[in-house]
Amino acid sequence: MKILVTGGAGFIASHVVDRYCELGHEVVVLDNLSTGKTEFVNKKARLITADITDAAAVTQIISQEQPEVINHHAAHIQVGNSVKHPQFDAENNVIGVLNIMQAAKEIPIKKIIMASTGGAMYGNKPTPFTEEMREEPLSPYGVSKRSGELYLNYYFEQYGIPYTILRYSNVYGPRQNPHGESGVVAIFSEMLAAGKTPIINGDGTHTRDYVYIDDVVNANALALTSTEIGAFNIGTTTEISSNEVFQQVANAFGVQITPEHGPERPGEQVTSSLDYSKAKERLGWEPTVGFAEGVRRVVEWYKHDKK
Numbered sequence: 001m002k003i004l005v006t007g008g009a010g011f012i013a014s015h016v017v018d019r020y021c022e023l024g025h026e027v028v029v030l031d032n033l034s035t036g037k038t039e040f041v042n043k044k045a046r047l048i049t050a051d052i053t054d055a056a057a058v059t060q061i062i063s064q065e066q067p068e069v070i071n072h073h074a075a076h077i078q079v080g081n082s083v084k085h086p087q088f089d090a091e092n093n094v095i096g097v098l099n100i101m102q103a104a105k106e107i108p109i110k111k112i113i114m115a116s117t118g119g120a121m122y123g124n125k126p127t128p129f130t131e132e133m134r135e136e137p138l139s140p141y142g143v144s145k146r147s148g149e150l151y152l153n154y155y156f157e158q159y160g161i162p163y164t165i166l167r168y169s170n171v172y173g174p175r176q177n178p179h180g181e182s183g184v185v186a187i188f189s190e191m192l193a194a195g196k197t198p199i200i201n202g203d204g205t206h207t208r209d210y211v212y213i214d215d216v217v218n219a220n221a222l223a224l225t226s227t228e229i230g231a232f233n234i235g236t237t238t239e240i241s242s243n244e245v246f247q248q249v250a251n252a253f254g255v256q257i258t259p260e261h262g263p264e265r266p267g268e269q270v271t272s273s274l275d276y277s278k279a280k281e282r283l284g285w286e287p288t289v290g291f292a293e294g295v296r297r298v299v300e301w302y303k304h305d306k307k
């Protein structure tokens with residue numbers, strides 16, 4: 001199958017590209033390299049450097065490449081920055097989706113898979129979040145991701161383009177950008193690898209649901225052939241505090257250190273975890289890598305493979 005993967009030079013989608021290449025698919029990556037890296041792009045895939053906010057470029061690439069599937073991961077992903085710059089966030093995450101879909105409706109496309117957020121979608125509600133809960137995002141990032149989802153549904157209803165939306169919890173694994181704001185496993189690992197003291201935002205009791213990259217890749221592989229339409233939570237239902245993340249990463253590095261604490265960030269939820277029973281039932285997906293094992297793999301990567 002020919003698959004266009006947007007954001008395929010970034011953390012999550014570069015791993016998805018690896019799997020799609022392994023499965024024997026022809027993969028084209030569209031990425032503006034704003035946070036992605038060329039060295040993350042699988043040698044078997046072809047990289048086109050372009051921006052999803054550029055409607056003319058997106059139209060030209062999609063009509064020329066004629067992919068059977070589009071896997072859309074390119075996005076602005078920083079919650080805090082979306083609070084400061086909501087227009088920039090919407091430009092990437094709403095207009096970007098529209099540019100892709102306007103081009104996709106002109107070709108005989110089989111389906112679109114889109115990365116969305118489970119962590120920033122439901123607002124402050126009792127956990128774990130289910131897909132039946134009302135979407136009440138607390139940040140412009142959550143709002144823009146929800147808008148992208150609604151547009152996908154519109155293009156399904158209007159033009160018959162099937163879609164699968166994967167609402168991730170907090171994804172972690174090798175290649176995650178440690179200079180962003182959300183990947184605390186990567187941030188703490190980078191600091192500890194450099195012999196520095198990590199800073200935890202707030203008192204460290206806020207919790208998140210951490211899902212390992214290999215499990216997220218499995219979800220993208222299953223979505224490729226699934227005929228299920230809709231949005232699916234991809235998480236573990238397990239809540240882990242920032243303090244606990246720090247301890248696990250420090251243990252994996254074999255260091256004993258007391259972290260510093262900084263101010264809480266705006267737009268952040270207190271807690272989040274995802275019920276994944278819908279994905280289990282309809283996609284046959286469930287998480288397989290526990291948090292301690294996942295952290296161990298990340299730290300091994302920091303010690304041996306990271307250049």
Ligand SMILES: NC(=O)c1ccc[n+]([C@@H]2O[C@H](COP(=O)([O-])OP(=O)(O)OC[C@H]3O[C@@H](n4cnc5c(N)ncnc54)[C@H](O)[C@@H]3O)[C@@H](O)[C@H]2O)c1
Pocket residue numbers: 006007008009010011012013030031032033034035036037050051052053072073074075076077092096115116117118167168169170171172177182
């Ligand atoms: N990391 C997480 O925990 C998490 C959780 C929920 C959802 N997601 C979603 O998963 C997707 C990938 O996130 P990630 O963590 O791998 O981030 P990332 O920053 O590593 O990857 C994003 C990729 O998209 C590219 N990109 C950004 N803006 C672009 C644009 N305008 N045009 C073309 N390319 C552009 C970047 O260069 C990068 O390669 C995003 O859609 C994000 O919203 C991530």
